[in-house]
Amino acid sequence: MSSSIDEDAPALATVAAEAVGLLNDATGPEVGYPGLAGSDDVEDVLAALNRMAGDLRQTVAQLTRYLNDEVTTELSASGTTGRHGSTVAAARRALQEVQENTRTLAEALTTAETAISALRPSADRRG
Structure with missing residues (x-):
């Protein structure tokens, strides 16, 4: 474990949820599927x-x-x-x-x- 967040399960869950939200944005049709080529x-x-x-x-x-x-x-x-x-x-x-x-x-x-x-x-x- 390298930082205090590594042992903070709620903070890590929040980071994971935010990453999924960003992935949703990157795969969305609203602006032409910006994360997909x-x-x-x-x-x-x-x-x-x-x-x-x-x-x-x-x-x-x-x-x-x-x-x-x-x-x-x-x-x-x-x-x-x-x-x-x-x-x-x-x-x-x-x-x-x-x-x-x-x-x-x-x-x-x-x-x-x-x-x-x-x-x-x-x-x-x-x-």
């Missing part, structure tokens, strides 16, 4: 989004583990497990759903990336 760029963006989906799935799994380990312990120590236990359980269920959806997202992105790669001449295909 061809199907190769689309393929590259799909590959990066696929990686992001996998990383997001892992991050959500880690958040779920944190809820299981740290928050449950914290609630138990403060004697508020009964009052907040169902809230934590609902959050865990929702995060498990997010994990499943990111798996589906990654699979769809792989399918799209594979389809776009078929536009390349066979000698230029990656992989």
Whole structure:
């Protein structure tokens, strides 16, 4: 870890969200798709989004583990497990759903990336 932001999960999540917003701007039709110059760029963006989906799935799994380990312990120590236990359980269920959806997202992105790669001449295909 090289800087204080490396250990600040909320700040990193904000940076990631801002980056996705910038990507949205760069791929938007409003000003002529400024960040795209061809199907190769689309393929590259799909590959990066696929990686992001996998990383997001892992991050959500880690958040779920944190809820299981740290928050449950914290609630138990403060004697508020009964009052907040169902809230934590609902959050865990929702995060498990997010994990499943990111798996589906990654699979769809792989399918799209594979389809776009078929536009390349066979000698230029990656992989």
